[in-house]
Amino acid sequence: MAQPVPPTLRAILERRSLTRLLAPGPSFEQLELVLRAALTVPDHGSLRPYRFLVVEGEGRARFGRALALSLEAHRPGATPVELEWVSKKAYLAPTLVALVAAPHRGHKVAEWEQLATAACAGYAITLAASTLGLGAIWKSVHYPLDARAKALLGLLSEEVCLGWINLGTPAPGFAPPPRPELSPAGLTTVFDGGEPRGFAPR
Numbered sequence: 001m002a003q004p005v006p007p008t009l010r011a012i013l014e015r016r017s018l019t020r021l022l023a024p025g026p027s028f029e030q031l032e033l034v035l036r037a038a039l040t041v042p043d044h045g046s047l048r049p050y051r052f053l054v055v056e057g058e059g060r061a062r063f064g065r066a067l068a069l070s071l072e073a074h075r076p077g078a079t080p081v082e083l084e085w086v087s088k089k090a091y092l093a094p095t096l097v098a099l100v101a102a103p104h105r106g107h108k109v110a111e112w113e114q115l116a117t118a119a120c121a122g123y124a125i126t127l128a129a130s131t132l133g134l135g136a137i138w139k140s141v142h143y144p145l146d147a148r149a150k151a152l153l154g155l156l157s158e159e160v161c162l163g164w165i166n167l168g169t170p171a172p173g174f175a176p177p178p179r180p181e182l183s184p185a186g187l188t189t190v191f192d193g194g195e196p197r198g199f200a201p202r
């Protein structure tokens with residue numbers, strides 16, 4: 001008999017990122033719920049090795065500037081047009097939640113575990129926002145925030161920005177197609193006492 005899919009799991013299976021996001025952004029109450037969801041992620045040692053920057057309204061100018069400063073540092077030959085283009089990424093949604101990994105250096109919980117926890121927080125934000133009917137998409141730039149950008153955003157030197165999640169009202173008519181059928185078979189190896197095998201009914 002087919003396994004019934006409960007609504008919470010259906011929400012996970014059917015979540016899609018939305019790129020076209022309009023005002024209004026999330027209400028305070030929605031945002032609080034979304035961030036609370038992020039605080040539930042698996043976290044070895046309960047270190048909370050992450051924090052969030054909520055960027056909205058005029059605050060987007062500062063975030064856009066941080067992106068442009070970082071591009072300038074990464075590629076000193078970047079043109080004014082390119083710098084302008086990257087700074088405009090901050091304006092693609094009414095609200096951005098930048099995800100900051102804040103690792104506890106030298107802790108017995110390895111740094112990679114802490115980064116994994118921080119990344120889970122990003123997923124939780126994306127998923128929780130979707131379940132509230134908000135549009136959400138995780139965005140990034142392929143270079144790190146430089147020291148000037150970090151100072152502008154109040155990041156410590158050991159902190160790392162893992163990108164940001166755009167949040168807003170889904171634009172009508174831009175829903176992505178349903179997710180294609182998902183199969184874990186090609187990505188999964190089963191060790192059950194015999195030769196390692198692919199994922200298939202027992």
Ligand SMILES: Cc1cc2nc3c(=O)[nH]c(=O)nc-3n(C[C@H](O)[C@H](O)[C@H](O)COP(=O)(O)O)c2cc1C
Pocket residue numbers: 015016017018137138139140141162163
């Ligand atoms: C850390 C991280 C950074 C990402 N950065 C971008 C990005 O800059 N631009 C983009 O189009 N997608 C980016 N993505 C992918 C999208 O968030 C999204 O997952 C992808 O478009 C697939 O859509 P789906 O979530 O509906 O499967 C990023 C994902 C992660 C986890």
